[in-house]
Amino acid sequence: MxxxxxxxxxxxxxxxxxxxxxxxxxxxxxxxxxxxxxxxxxxxxxxxxxxxxxxxxxxxxxxxxxxxxxxxxxxxxxxxxxxxxxxxxxxxxxxxxxxxxxxxxxxxxxxxxxxxxxxxxxxxxxxxxxxxxxxxxxxxxxxxxxxxxxxxxxxxxxxxxxxxxxxxxxxxxxxxxxxxxxRARNRVENVILSALIFASSIAIVTTIGIVMSMLTEAGHFFGRIPAWEFFFGTVWDPRFAAAGATASEGQFGLIPLLAGTLYIGLVAMLVAVPVGLFSAIYMSEYASPKVRAVAKPLLEVLAGIPTIVYGFFALTSVGPFLRDLSSQLNGLATGDYTNFIQAQSVLTAGFVMGIMLIPYVSSLSDDIITAVPRALRDGSLGLGATKSETIKKVVMPAALPGVVGALLMTASRAIGETMIVVLAAGVAARMQLNPFEPMTTVTVKIVSQLTGDLEFTSPQTLVAFALGITLFAITLCLNIYALFIVRKYREQYE
Incomplete structure (x- = not known):
């Protein structure tokens, strides 16, 4: 059976x-x-x-x-x-x-x-x-x-x-x-309570398991590559060095990958946060019920599009458009029609990723702003404040803890994105401030280091776990900081 x-x-x-x-x-x-x-x-x-x-x-x-x-x-x-x-x-x-x-x-x-x-x-x-x-x-x-x-x-x-x-x-x-x-009720309720505790413990145990697995493999990596070379290195070249070179395992500098991750994430947040937050304010405070019933589902459709589709959109449409636009602008200004924006660049990846993140910011912020008690709005309007002043000085400060949580989720999604970066920003690990040039992120290199025919015990593969635990630490720091902000402002509005 x-x-x-x-x-x-x-x-x-x-x-x-x-x-x-x-x-x-x-x-x-x-x-x-x-x-x-x-x-x-x-x-x-x-x-x-x-x-x-x-x-x-x-x-x-x-x-x-x-x-x-x-x-x-x-x-x-x-x-x-x-x-x-x-x-x-x-x-x-x-x-x-x-x-x-x-x-x-x-x-x-x-x-x-x-x-x-x-x-x-x-x-x-x-x-x-x-x-x-x-x-x-x-x-x-x-x-x-x-x-x-x-x-x-x-x-x-x-x-x-x-x-x-x-x-x-x-x-x-x-x-x-x-x-x-x-006492049948007591016995049954004890079983249900145990089931609830078990269910709530799954997330904790899973997180501990993920962290321990990454720490174990990252420890093997740091046993072969010094930690200071990884965390403070400025060159990413994870290949076996040529004969006669001093380094036999390549160079594993984290800083170029971390710079690309933060840079592309920053550009994406600069696109997603204003658009998503303003659309949430409009739909929750200004839009009529009919407009809201149509606009919000249409906006949330963006969240259901696979990220690989966004990557193709960036590769075939946004990247070439920005490249050709820069060529035309450069030609009108100097007469030289050389493009100064690459098809694969930080700007391309950040812009398309920002479009993908708009529904996350908008939908979560809309729910949070709508949950602000009506009494706060009525009290502000009753004191003579205009609608815009009420939103700016009453509603948004009251919703700020929840909005910070929404932005944190959006930032985590931006940091963990892979496919858009591969297709829109390339795989070049480099340090530069020009948003019109290609860069790459930590997640892209995690994927590239875990694929191929390298041995699982080689530093070229084990470095993926060191990168993963680094991303985990960054996300943990963001969570702690966001929790501090949420508690600070929640005390003022409770």
Whole structure:
């Protein structure tokens, strides 16, 4: 029985247990629910939870532990000459065994007996079934694939039996616990509370896991490259140096990438913040309901466009337009029609990224401004202030903590953008202040360093984790500063 079918059976058992538990509670109380400590539905929920929850825990643990044990057992059965190979080679061999095992599942017993352990005939037979293999399997791989399928089938059958027995046992135990004074509500609410705590802990645990993984790999990188060379280096050249050079691992200066990230993000924010904030003020304070109902959804359509589409738009439209415009302006001024704005530049990437970020600023700021209490507006207008003065001196200061949070989210999105920068700003790691020249960002280099055929243990790959933890630290500092601003102004308007 596969996992989906087991989950369906557990759902049916839970429903049956809920109905049975509810009816038993009413039967014990002679149909008068006031004689029970809890409502009848809590007794049914208690039986359903006791039946389903332990079974789900057993199922989850089994699905995690069983494949690890089976794969380890199969690999232990490899010939000694195979186990003497490197871990990568053993992984390739096991991958072939897994492919064979999946392919043998589509064969009948007669077909398996016909080909026997002949790898050539087996590959041909699998080819007729639409199962392609990367190479010719060896005889031991065929035997290991059979063992893998056999152990997987046994594990599946035992898992099904154990899970169903646990579910039925939990249902029987909880069913016998039902009594008029049994605190079913407390038990069910404790389970729900535990589920809420578990759900809220997922984000924390995930964040800790991400940070620890990046710190571990970044530690390996800093074990080979000095930290001061990374954080204060002004040259980004992560390649093996030529023969006779003093540096054998290339140069990993962070400053050019950090400068490009902040520069492009600054240009994007200069485009997105004024336009998005002014549009939010208009839609929340000046626009009629009909205009707002049409304008806001149209503006938010920009948020649904994939970033790669923005990148193509920058590469094929905005970049060439700015380049040709600069050529015309230069020709009118000096007679030389040489363009001074490159098609791939900081300005191009920042402008297009700013367009992408407008709906984030606008939508979030609009909701925040709308949430400002009406009493503040009425009090300001009642004292003789104009509408514009009310917005400038009352509404916006009151909404400032929320607006700061919206701008922080927008800045984080700008810092983490990759595809627009690749297509609109290029991949050149350089330090310069001219917005008409190409630059690149940290995220672009993270992608480029993790792709290709470099070894995962090389500094050229491990530097991606050092870049990632640096971005995390920058975002954390932005969050702390924004929290300080939010608390400062919130005290003035509460």
């Amino acid at each position: 596969n996992t989906s079918l087991i989950l369906l059976v557990l759902a049916i058992i839970a429903v049956v247990c809920y109905v049975a538990g509810t009816r038993r509670a009413l039967a014990i109380a002679d149909g008068v629910s006031s004689r029970l400590h809890s409502r009848p539905g809590y007794y049914g929920s208690f039986v359903a939870v006791c039946a389903a929850l332990p079974a789900l825990v057993v199922l989850a643990v089994w699905l995690i532990v069983s494949p690890i044990y089976i794969n380890s057992t199969v690999r232990e059965g490899f010939p000694e000459e195979v186990k003497a190979q490197s871990e990568a080679q053993q992984g390739l061999s096991f991958g072939m065994v897994s492919s064979l095992a999946r392919g043998m599942d589509v064969l009948t017993l007669e077909e398996i007996d016909r080909v026997g352990a002949n790898p050539v005939e087996l590959r041909a037979m699998l080819g007729t079934k639409g199962v392609a293999l990367a190479g010719d399997p060896e005889p031991y791989m065929v035997a290991s694939a059979g063992d893998l399928n056999a152990m997987s089938k046994i594990s599946s059958r035992v898992m099904t039996a154990v899970v169903l027995l646990v579910a039925l046992g939990g249902a029987a135990f909880s069913y016998t616990r039902i009594a008029p004074r049994f």
